[in-house]
Amino acid sequence: xxxxxxxPYERNARHNEKAVPVVAxxxxxxxxxxxxxxxxxxxxxxxxxxxxxxxxxRLGWTEIPDEKIEFCDDLTAEQVKxxxxxxxxxxxxxxxxxxxxxxxxxxxxxxxxxRFKFDFKGKKLGYGAERLRTDGAYNLDLVNRESCxxxxxPSLPKVEERPTELIGFNYAKTTPPGNRAxxxxxxxxxxxxxxxxxxxxxxxxDILRGYECVLTPDFSLYxxxxxxxxxxxxYRAQALGKWWSDNGIKVVPALSWAQPESYRFCFKGxxxxxxxxxxxxxxxxxxxxxxxxxxxxxxxxxxxxxxRVLLYGGRIDFDFGCAEVVEYRNSVxxxxxxxx
Numbered sequence: 594x595x596x597x598x599x600x601p602y603e604r605n606a607r608h609n610e611k612a613v614p615v616v617a618x619x620x621x622x623x624x625x626x627x628x629x630x631x632x633x634x635x636x637x638x639x640x641x642x643x644x645x646x647x648x649x650x651r652l653g654w655t656e657i658p659d660e661k662i663e664f665c666d667d668l669t670a671e672q673v674k675x676x677x678x679x680x681x682x683x684x685x686x687x688x689x690x691x692x693x694x695x696x697x698x699x700x701x702x703x704x705x706x707x708r709f710k711f712d713f714k715g716k717k718l719g720y721g722a723e724r725l726r727t728d729g730a731y732n733l734d735l736v737n738r739e740s741c742x743x744x745x746x747p748s749l750p751k752v753e754e755r756p757t758e759l760i761g762f763n764y765a766k767t768t769p770p771g772n773r774a775x776x777x778x779x780x781x782x783x784x785x786x787x788x789x790x791x792x793x794x795x796x797x798x799d800i801l802r803g804y805e806c807v808l809t810p811d812f813s814l815y816x817x818x819x820x821x822x823x824x825x826x827x828y829r830a831q832a833l834g835k836w837w838s839d840n841g842i843k844v845v846p847a848l849s850w851a852q853p854e855s856y857r858f859c860f861k862g863x864x865x866x867x868x869x870x871x872x873x874x875x876x877x878x879x880x881x882x883x884x885x886x887x888x889x890x891x892x893x894x895x896x897x898x899x900x901r902v903l904l905y906g907g908r909i910d911f912d913f914g915c916a917e918v919v920e921y922r923n924s925v926x927x928x929x930x931x932x933x
Contacts, residue, residue: 594657599631599646600638607681609644610795614840617648618708625649625661632673633666640665640673641680651841732794736832746828746862747835754806754845754868759905759921762787765800773803780810780847781872781905781923791829798840806843808870808903809834814851814859816885823851824858831862845870845903850889859889860896869899873906874923887911 629642639646649657665673698711706712728734742748756777760768763786765778778801780787787810790797801807810833812826827849834844847870850859863869871893876886890911893899901917908920 594637594659594662596646596650596655596657598637599629599657600636601643601646602639602677605639605643606678607643608795609647610798610840612644613647613651615709616644617651620645620648620652622708625658628661628663629657630663630665633664640677732791732832732836735794735836740832740835742862744858744861746858747831748862749809749831749834749844749846749864750838751864751867752806752843752845753900754843754903755901755919756805756903759808759870759903760804762790765797765804770803773805775805777806777808777845777903778804779808779870779872779905781808781874782811784813790833794833794836798837798842801837801842802840806845807837808845808847811847811849811872814849814855816851818851820854823855827859827861835862847871848890848893850885850892852885853888853892856889856892856896860893863897865897866900867897868901868903869893869897870903870905873904873909876909877907883909 625645627642627645629645630640631637632640646657665676668676694711698706725734736747740747754777757775759777759779759781760773761782762778762780763782768776780790790810809830812830814823814826818826830847830849834846838844845868846863848860848863850856871890873886876882886909894914894916899916901919902913903919903921905921906923908918
């Protein structure tokens with residue numbers, strides 16, 4: 594059966610995003626072993642198997658073998674609705690014998706069980722939920738030390754993107770899905786408007802997937818910030834960018850810097866000879882800010898040699914060398930200028 598003919602249940606109350614990559618790994622290793630339940634041949638809405646279907650899509654499948662499809666047309670509409678909930682709930686009731694689990698996993702010589710989230714290196718099961726909550730607060734369950742290069746920062750892949758428009762994250766949800774194609778999403782706005790993508794990253798993953806590309810968050814690097822705080826904000830931007838990229842989103846690194854001392858870390862993990870983005874918002878008309886911007890941009894050009902620069906906020910007097918420059922207007926200030 595063609596995957597394109599299978600219809601996800603629009604009111605599915607289960608959040609499957611975190612499980613999809615793990616199920617995809619399982620299918621790659623062991624094949625599609627479970628079945629997918631649909632309401633009926635005439636109404637192929639998923640009853641159970643949402644995660645399996647999404648995992649198969651991620652793996653590039655276009656069809657599900659017919660023998661892996663079963664229909665629930667012997668159930669009433671009420672029974673189908675109840676079964677959807679019950680099928681998900683029953684899997685949560687079972688618990689692990691943690692000592693036996695650890696022994697079983699470690700007895701598998703040559704099998705990488707970390708792919709299936711069996712990892713006893715950073716998380717000792719006996720330590721309790723406190724460590725897991727801490728991991729979640731720092732997003733170590735998404736990106737950790739193993740995800741970083743020798744320089745300590747996560748690396749982003751090279752990209753060649755040229756979106757037709759850059760839309761601010763504060764309009765990410767309200768922009769109709771039909772108007773997102775070919776457009777990029779930027780974070781050249783006040784930090785308080787996008788801090789939530791760090792605090793609840795999974796919540797926004799599907800929204801970001803609707804855009805042609807997404808720029809890394811522009812967490813502020815104020816000149817009066819202590820250097821470790823500046824480096825932390827740069828790390829957070831890179832970490833989210835890597836996680837988004839790992840989840841199939843095209844990510845364009847947004848450059849940011851402060852005083853020259855910040856050049857030691859502010860370009861780490863950013864690919865060279867790639868598309869990058871930068872903002873000129875707040876720079877024009879301020880000689881001191883303009884001097885900092887020019888010095889940092891010159892350092893970025895020397896270090897990264899970008900092939901293309903997405904310039905948000907309008908052109909500025911600067912020689913970008915051989916890099917293609919694509920200008921985008923600052924729609925916020927334009928609306929303010931028109932009294933809207």
